[in-house]
Amino acid sequence: MSSSVCSLRATLTPLSSHSPPLHSHSSLYSSSPPPPRRRSSHRIYCAAASIDERSVIRLGIPSKGRMADETLALLKNCQLTVKQVNPRQYVAYIPQLPGLEVWLQRLKDIVRKLVSGDLDLGIVGLDTVCEYGRGNEDLILVHDQLAYGDCHLSIAIPKYGIFENINSMSDLAKMPEWTSERPLRIATGFVYLGNKYAKENGLKHVTFSTGEGAFEALPAMGSADAILDLVSSGTTLRENNLKEIDGGVVLESQAVFVGSKNSLIRREGVLDITHEMLERLEAHLRAIGQVMVTANMRGNSAQEVAERVLNQTSLAGLQGPTISPVYCRGSDGTIKVEYYAISICVAKKDLYKSIRQLRAIDGSGVLNYNLTYIFEEETTRWLDLLERLGL
Ligand SMILES: Nc1ncnc2c1ncn2[C@@H]1O[C@H](COP(=O)(O)OP(=O)(O)OP(=O)(O)O)[C@@H](O)[C@H]1O
Ligand SMILES: O=P(O)(O)OC[C@H]1O[C@H](OP(=O)(O)OP(=O)(O)O)[C@H](O)[C@@H]1O
Ligand SMILES: [Mg+2]
Numbered sequence: 001m002s003s004s005v006c007s008l009r010a011t012l013t014p015l016s017s018h019s020p021p022l023h024s025h026s027s028l029y030s031s032s033p034p035p036p037r038r039r040s041s042h043r044i045y046c047a048a049a050s051i052d053e054r055s056v057i058r059l060g061i062p063s064k065g066r067m068a069d070e071t072l073a074l075l076k077n078c079q080l081t082v083k084q085v086n087p088r089q090y091v092a093y094i095p096q097l098p099g100l101e102v103w104l105q106r107l108k109d110i111v112r113k114l115v116s117g118d119l120d121l122g123i124v125g126l127d128t129v130c131e132y133g134r135g136n137e138d139l140i141l142v143h144d145q146l147a148y149g150d151c152h153l154s155i156a157i158p159k160y161g162i163f164e165n166i167n168s169m170s171d172l173a174k175m176p177e178w179t180s181e182r183p184l185r186i187a188t189g190f191v192y193l194g195n196k197y198a199k200e201n202g203l204k205h206v207t208f209s210t211g212e213g214a215f216e217a218l219p220a221m222g223s224a225d226a227i228l229d230l231v232s233s234g235t236t237l238r239e240n241n242l243k244e245i246d247g248g249v250v251l252e253s254q255a256v257f258v259g260s261k262n263s264l265i266r267r268e269g270v271l272d273i274t275h276e277m278l279e280r281l282e283a284h285l286r287a288i289g290q291v292m293v294t295a296n297m298r299g300n301s302a303q304e305v306a307e308r309v310l311n312q313t314s315l316a317g318l319q320g321p322t323i324s325p326v327y328c329r330g331s332d333g334t335i336k337v338e339y340y341a342i343s344i345c346v347a348k349k350d351l352y353k354s355i356r357q358l359r360a361i362d363g364s365g366v367l368n369y370n371l372t373y374i375f376e377e378e379t380t381r382w383l384d385l386l387e388r389l390g391l
Helices: 003-008 039-048 067-077 105-118 126-133 169-174 191-200 214-221 235-239 259-268 270-288 302-310 348-360 378-388
Strands: 057-062 092-094 100-105 123-124 139-143 151-158 183-189 206-209 225-232 242-253 255-260 289-300 322-329 335-347 364-371
Touching: 057 092, 057 105, 067 235, 067 255, 067 270, 092 169, 105 126, 105 139, 105 255, 123 126, 123 270, 126 139, 126 191, 126 242, 126 255, 139 259, 139 270, 151 169, 151 214, 151 302, 169 259, 183 191, 183 214, 191 225, 191 242, 214 225, 214 235, 225 242, 225 378, 242 289, 255 270, 259 270, 259 335, 259 378, 270 289, 270 378, 289 302, 289 348, 302 322, 302 335, 335 348, 348 364
Parallel strands: 057 100, 057 123, 183 206, 183 225
Antiparallel strands: 092 100, 123 255, 139 255, 151 225, 151 242, 289 335, 289 364, 322 335
16 A cells, blocks of 8 residues: 555544534525525525535536546446536536535546535545645545556656666666756656655655646657656557656556545534445445356255355355255146255356356356345445544
8 A cells, every 4th residue: 555545544633623513504594404405406505505504415526537437437336326417517416315416526626625625525536636635634535446547656767868778766866867956857747746755765856847748748858857647558658758667656546435534524414425325336346346156956955055065166155155945846746846046156257167166066057147236244444434533
């Protein structure tokens, strides 16, 4: 786990006793609860409410770019479909989570608004949380592996010229070219993380410059020596004659579910919605890697079939196989049990091995189907979150 992630896991600093309660209602609605969440009144209510006044809970999700569609798809797969009145309206809602407003925002703004208190929860890349959150102790990771948006933040240098034989961060740091007058110039959209990494790794003569993108062009243009940027397929680096070096990965990133500690502790309802979202996310993500396999097996008793099944290494299931009698009418008209249906949850990667093992013990009519959810008793992430919140 990277140090940046660890800093997000830092223990909660006690909230100031002067902090106002976050769940009081707006003066507009001081004598009654907020109006019903009808679309027409929605925008007026949101515009009028400020951080200390609002009682609705706000989730920020990416409004555009490569994270947007996958975030909507993930939520939909968790039966939390985001309903947008029209694509240019930036506030939406999830029918299953009344009391929650969904705000479509640029990635960096989601993090900034979590810090400022304008959002309570958000889904963004870890890289953005770490860069724009700047180690703010109010930010807390609720789920750190949403399994999309995978990339890493990495230092890259030209393959040619003075860098031809440079293959590691220590090679790079030791190059005689870098002095206080002429430092190593790194172009990046991640100045905060770049400086932090340089400090933590004893990189002395280094300076960071920033811009809006296309950093890979800058070494060839001569305006930077190296870059610090996100890499996923590596194509952009390759096409621009750049290479990564040993020890140059600053952060591994993927989409995360992040919250404001202050909101989680103080704003009514945030913890409950977070719990429900976390459970649905975990149950869905757990199910992605698993498949349900059923087969019929001839046997004298469930116990005997269970013994045969459990002797096979891939057939143990999550908690053991479920075995049920299959009733059929014999030729003499009586109902009897000759077969047992077994159902097991297996890892997708082990599916074929499991089917072979089932056949080896006379399993027939093997079916498999995808799972939508696997719920466990209580998620470790939830218990861990409560502990980190001091609750
Ligand atoms: N190859 C990649 N390059 C950049 N970001 C990636 C990559 N793969 C996954 N991501 C994730 O997607 C996020 C960036 O998405 P995107 O490029 O759409 O937004 P942006 O860079 O903020 O916007 P824009 O490119 O319009 O300025 C990153 O913060 C990261 O979490
Ligand atoms: O390893 P790869 O798969 O080639 O992806 C990496 C590239 O993708 C991103 O740029 P993006 O497409 O977001 O363009 P931008 O620089 O305009 O933000 C990132 O900043 C890299 O340039
Ligand atoms: Mg981009």
